[in-house]
Amino acid sequence: QYEPVAELGAGAHGTVFKARDRLSGRFVALKNVRVPTGGAGLPPSTVREVALLRRLEHLEHPNIVRLMDVCASARSPHEAKVTLVFEHVEQDLKTFLERAPAPGLPPDTIKDLMRQFLRALDFLHAQRIVHRDLKPQNVLVTSAGQLKVADFGLARIYGCHMALTPVVVTLWYRAPEVLLRAAYASPVDMWSVGCIFAEMFRRK
Known part of the structure; x- marks a missing residue:
């Protein structure tokens, strides 16, 4: 049903492609995850991502990337493939910032994205x-300026007394409590958002 058009990126467990849905003609993003047969099964990050996005699916928030389908197939006797089908979005924020002409994003655009x-x-x-x-x-x-949060491979559902691992978040966006290996919860996301907010202004 999905015809790959271009490779968008590769990670530890698989590759992301831009693809065309043969039935609708629309573009989608395919995240192919390789799974050794007879091994430990799907990578935990993939299981978490599917579970969380399925949990949010019926709420359809406009600023959360939409998981449209999950497909499984056998590639060989030793390996299977699980494909996550997402809505296709033209670019990430890093590319969006790099493409902005000097001196950078207008303040009104930054306000809208942050909102x-x-x-x-x-x-x-x-x-x-x-x-x-x-x-x-x-x-x-x-392309219309709508922001969507993606990649929920490290996301967690948290409780009041839950201890979370410190090995998360790309180094430059880590909150102090993560670096100090202290207890933390949702405020670590706010720290990361603050770093990204500064990056929108400084473009680095």
């Missing part, structure tokens, strides 16, 4: 979800 970003974060935290890996590469921006 959408904070709405998405407020929604996630209201569902007791902490993302834990917010960075420009995991924030998508459509």
Whole structure:
């Protein structure tokens, strides 16, 4: 049903492609995850991402990337493939900032993006979800300027007394409590958002 058009990126467990849905003609993003047969099964990050996005699916928040489908197939006797089908978004925030002409994004554009970003974060935290890996590469921006939070592989549903691992978030976006290996919860996402907010102004 999905015809790959271009490779968008590769990670530890698989590759992301831009693809065309043969039935509708629309573009989608395919995240292919390799799974050794007879091994430990799907990577935990993939299981978390599917579970969390399925949990949020019926709420359809405009600033959360939409998981459209999950497909599984056998590639060989030793390996299977699980494909996550997402809505396709033209670029991530990192690319959006790099393409902005000098001297950078207008203040009104930054305000609009931050308003959408904070709405998405407020929604996630209201569902007791902490993302834990917010960075420009995991924030998508459509051609119409709509922001969407993506990549929930490190996200967790948290409780009041839950201890979370310190090995999260790309180094430059880590909150002090993560660096100090102290207890933390949803405020670590706010720290990351603050770093990204500064990056929108400084473009680095």
